[in-house]
Amino acid sequence: MSENIKILEEITSSEYKYGFETKIEADSAPKGLNEDIVKFISAKKNEPQWLLEWRLKAYRHWLTLTEPHWQNVNYPAINYQDIIYYSAPKPKVKLNSLDEIDPELKATFDKLGISLDEQKRLSGVAVDAVMDSVSVATTYKGKLAEQGIIFCSLSEAVQEHPELIKKYLGSVVPMTDNYFAALNSAVFSDGSFVYIPKGVRCPMELSTYFRINAANTGQFERTLIVAEDSSYVSYLEGCTAPMRDENQLHAAVVELIAMDNAEIKYSTVQNWYPGDKDGKGGIYNFVTKRGICSGVNSKISWTQVETGSSITWKYPSVILKGDNSIGEFYSVAVTNNMQQADTGTKMIHIGKNTKSRIVSKGISAGKSQNSYRGLVEVMKRAENARNFSQCDSLLMGDKCGAHTFPYIEVKNNTATVEHEATTSKIGEDQIFYCNQRGIGTEAAVALIVNGYCKEVLNQLPMEFAVEAQKLLAISLEGSVG
Amino acid sequence: MLKIKDLKASVDGKEILKGINLEVKAGEVHAIMGPNGSGKSTLASVLAGRADYEVTGGSVEFLGKNLLDLAPEERAGEGVFLAFQYPVEIPGVSNTNFLKTAVNEIRQYRKQEPLDSVTFLNIMKEKMKLVEIDQALLKRSLNEGFSGGEKKRNEIFQMAMLEPKLSILDETDSGLDIDALRIVANGVNKLKSKETASIVVTHYQRLLDYIVPDFVHVLYNGRIVKSGTKELAFELEEKGYDWIKNEVKAGSAV
Numbered sequence: 221m222s223e224n225i226k227i228l229e230e231i232t233s234s235e236y237k238y239g240f241e242t243k244i245e246a247d248s249a250p251k252g253l254n255e256d257i258v259k260f261i262s263a264k265k266n267e268p269q270w271l272l273e274w275r276l277k278a279y280r281h282w283l284t285l286t287e288p289h290w291q292n293v294n295y296p297a298i299n300y301q302d303i304i305y306y307s308a309p310k311p312k313v314k315l316n317s318l319d320e321i322d323p324e325l326k327a328t329f330d331k332l333g334i335s336l337d338e339q340k341r342l343s344g345v346a347v348d349a350v351m352d353s354v355s356v357a358t359t360y361k362g363k364l365a366e367q368g369i370i371f372c373s374l375s376e377a378v379q380e381h382p383e384l385i386k387k388y389l390g391s392v393v394p395m396t397d398n399y400f401a402a403l404n405s406a407v408f409s410d411g412s413f414v415y416i417p418k419g420v421r422c423p424m425e426l427s428t429y430f431r432i433n434a435a436n437t438g439q440f441e442r443t444l445i446v447a448e449d450s451s452y453v454s455y456l457e458g459c460t461a462p463m464r465d466e467n468q469l470h471a472a473v474v475e476l477i478a479m480d481n482a483e484i485k486y487s488t489v490q491n492w493y494p495g496d497k498d499g500k501g502g503i504y505n506f507v508t509k510r511g512i513c514s515g516v517n518s519k520i521s522w523t524q525v526e527t528g529s530s531i532t533w534k535y536p537s538v539i540l541k542g543d544n545s546i547g548e549f550y551s552v553a554v555t556n557n558m559q560q561a562d563t564g565t566k567m568i569h570i571g572k573n574t575k576s577r578i579v580s581k582g583i584s585a586g587k588s589q590n591s592y593r594g595l596v597e598v599m600k601r602a603e604n605a606r607n608f609s610q611c612d613s614l615l616m617g618d619k620c621g622a623h624t625f626p627y628i629e630v631k632n633n634t635a636t637v638e639h640e641a642t643t644s645k646i647g648e649d650q651i652f653y654c655n656q657r658g659i660g661t662e663a664a665v666a667l668i669v670n671g672y673c674k675e676v677l678n679q680l681p682m683e684f685a686v687e688a689q690k691l692l693a694i695s696l697e698g699s700v701g
Numbered sequence: 702m703l704k705i706k707d708l709k710a711s712v713d714g715k716e717i718l719k720g721i722n723l724e725v726k727a728g729e730v731h732a733i734m735g736p737n738g739s740g741k742s743t744l745a746s747v748l749a750g751r752a753d754y755e756v757t758g759g760s761v762e763f764l765g766k767n768l769l770d771l772a773p774e775e776r777a778g779e780g781v782f783l784a785f786q787y788p789v790e791i792p793g794v795s796n797t798n799f800l801k802t803a804v805n806e807i808r809q810y811r812k813q814e815p816l817d818s819v820t821f822l823n824i825m826k827e828k829m830k831l832v833e834i835d836q837a838l839l840k841r842s843l844n845e846g847f848s849g850g851e852k853k854r855n856e857i858f859q860m861a862m863l864e865p866k867l868s869i870l871d872e873t874d875s876g877l878d879i880d881a882l883r884i885v886a887n888g889v890n891k892l893k894s895k896e897t898a899s900i901v902v903t904h905y906q907r908l909l910d911y912i913v914p915d916f917v918h919v920l921y922n923g924r925i926v927k928s929g930t931k932e933l934a935f936e937l938e939e940k941g942y943d944w945i946k947n948e949v950k951a952g953s954a955v
Contacts, residue, residue, distance in 0.1 A: 647789065648753075650791055652773060653785065654803075655772070656749050656773055656774075656777055657807075658777035658804075658863070659774060659802055660772075671843075672792065
């Protein structure tokens with residue numbers, strides 16, 4: 221094994237640049253989980269009785285479940301009694317406007333490149349910023365409201381739009397869906413709610429930025445997006461966390477609902493703290509994301525760039541219920557050092573002429589393990605369903621692993637299902653070629669990796685595509701030298 | 702410009718270059734010929750700094766600097782260009798994007814300001830004409846799905862864009878039909894100047910019909926066994942490499 225392998229090892233030892241911690245007073249629940257904690261969270265949020273009961277039901281169901289271990293990842297047992305389930309930055313005064321946000325908080329988000337100042341913010345993007353368990357600010361609310369668009373924290377939506385929450389919460393991911401969805405349903409703290417009325421095309425990108433700050437805290441947010449007939453919305457989530465030696469649990473639930481002719485584009489740039497080179501610390505990112513194309517001609521598109529977390533375990537899925545509906549999944553998952561990822565998608569074809577497209581690009585470096593796991597299911601009624609899947613893996617160095625687990629279940633013989641998979645290595649020849657043209661090895665790797673991921677990066681809103689490209693370069697820094 | 706003294710290099714412990722001596726001055730074109738396995742491509746790779754080749758002895762001075770001390774990208778920054786025998790493909794990276802990155806990295810090395818997009822595109826247009834390259838190729842992923850001729854032409858196009866001081870052409874003629882060969886050679890000739898030099902590595906004499914060398918060297922078994930002017934190339938074409946091999950065997954050469 222030659223020089224470049226050494227070089228690869230060097231490049232894959234980068235620093236995490238969002239690992240700082242904000243010193244801010246927090247209002248937290250005591251460690252551990254029991255019915256009192258669930259009641260405590262619900263009371264903190266001043267929730268109606270029905271929601272408290274919903275949470276308790278979820279909690280009781282969770283108690284009957286066991287943590288799943290079929291995924292291709294390894295981690296020590298999680299002690300669920302050792303986690304703080306609610307932590308909120310203590311507001312110094314009651315907020316009346318964005319200008320009154322704690323400067324410390326504002327500074328934190330500024331440091332992350334997320335300005336809560338509407339004037340300074342990228343034009344055309346509205347942001348909901350969530351720190352630990354609560355939403356601290358939502359920008360452009362007023363402007364969006366003019367068109368009847370609701371974009372606010374989930375807690376606020378519970379108060380202001382209870383009928384919508386009651387109707388849709390848990391309608392795509394039932395509280396009984398899986399272990400982590402049940403846990404989330406019991407203790408979810410905040411998240412974003414988006415409602416796009418009939419015929420409205422959301423005029424700006426909506427974005428939620430999640431930040432875990434407090435130690436020993438789990439983050440359990442929920443996002444709910446409802447797009448009424450013939451509406452359109454593009455939504456982006458980003459996330460970071462401080463560097464800590466212990467692992468922190470992030471178990472979110474995202475639900476998307478697209479009615480007739482509606483389109484939801486959901487993009488994620490996930491950059492939770494991945495742990496250090498030896499695998500110490502980092503976020504366990506166990507997330508349930510699912511959308512339903514409930515109406516005819518509707519479309520849901522997931523795009524994800526996953527670079528962070530010590531363990532990523534999620535399968536953003538689409539239930540293609542409406543006839544002619546379309547589901548898409550574009551993913552880049554990077555694992556470096558000791559990171560593990562088991563990610564992919566599920567496309568469930570129920571309606572006629574439904575189409576799905578899966579493009580997954582895995583990149584493994586260091587001693588990491590990267591798995592694609594996907595299910596394409598064509599139900600009996602789904603005449604003329606079509607799926608195309610492409611799963612590529614790129615290996616850097618010889619100590620990492622790439623795995624592909626495609627599952628295909630077809631119950632209608634008019635279906636067309638295609639699956640393509642490739643595995644390649646960044647060639648020393650490619651790197652040397654770049655070197656010879658004056659491009660240093662790190663820049664060469666970034667160039668090659670970005671080329672490899674191009675099809676997915678092209679799906680991201682432009683501002684974020686640039687960010688994602690940089691992030692990819694940083695994530696692989698030190699993996700080639 | 703380039704002074705190679707007693708250069709020895711090996712791959713996987715096997716010595717390939719057994720003491721090369723060569724001096725190239727600005728404005729000169731040197732052809733390196735030789736039978737397969739004589740070490741021609743190894744010499745090109747060693748000069749460019751490929752990691753698989755271990756230099757076991759000798760020295761290489763380029764414009765007063767010890768070339769062997771420099772990383773491959775630094776050598777490129779200093780003005781060494783290698784036109785590859787087998788250019789690699791990089792999927793998803795457009796030819797234009799690749800070149801822009803390369804040009805600006807080299808400019809950065811030379812402490813020059815990066816080129817803005819407009820200036821870059823203008824220079825690109827100008828150089829495109831020089832090497833008769835199709836604009837469509839520039840939008841495509843680097844070398845991906847290019848024909849053999851397109852790849853080689855693209856190498857010369859990159860050379861035109863990067864404006865090296867020393868160009869090393871490693872078997873650029875291999876796999877080219879006569880038209881492509883003419884275009885590639887024309888490009889090289891147009892880029893020739895008093896300040897630049899070229900080393901043309903080739904198996905056949907035919908490339909030298911188009912790129913006329915000032916000196917011809919014959920590499921055999923890791924050493925330059927014969928040097929001369931372009932007439933030497935004709936002699937080789939006529940007599941074949943066996944002539945050299947026999948001479949070496951008889952001990953009459955070196």
